[in-house]
Amino acid sequence: MNADPVSDLLTRIRNAGMALLPTISMPHSIYKEAIAQVLKQEGYVASVVTDGDKKKTLKVTLKYQGRKPSIVGLKQVSTPGLRRYVASTEIPRVLGGLGVAIVSTPQGVMSGTQAKKQNLGGELICYVW
Secondary structure: OOOOHHHHHHHHHHHHHHHOEEEEEOOOOOHHHHHHEEEEEEEEOOOOOOEEEOOOOEEEOOOOOOOOEEOOOEEEEEOOOOOOOOHHHHHOOOHHHHEEEEEEEEEEEHHHHHHOOOOOOEEEEEEOO
C-alpha cells in the first residue's frame, strides 16, 4: 500500500494509459474519487464508478483517441513531504491553458479555472495535460 494516495492514483492512470488499458481499479477514497471526478468533468476520463459496500473500489474508465490516451502527462505538485498552497491569483495555467491544474479548496477538489472563478485558493494537487 502506497502511503500517498494521490501519487498512487496518478501512477495507475499514467501506467494504464501507456499500456492502453480501458479501465483501472484501485482502493476507494473520497479524495481520490474527487480528483477522478475533476478529470471526468474536464474530459480526460470517460467515467468514474464506485463499487462495493464495505471494501469499496474506484473504477476509472480512460479515454483514447485511436491508440493515444487523452491524458498525455500528469505531474504531482503537492506531496506529503512538501505541501504546495496557492492563492486564487497564483493558480498557474498548465501548458498555456491546454492542461488543467487540480486544486483542493475549502469548497472541495476542483479545477484551477473553477477555483479562480470562485476566488478560492488551496492546495495545488497536480497538473494534467
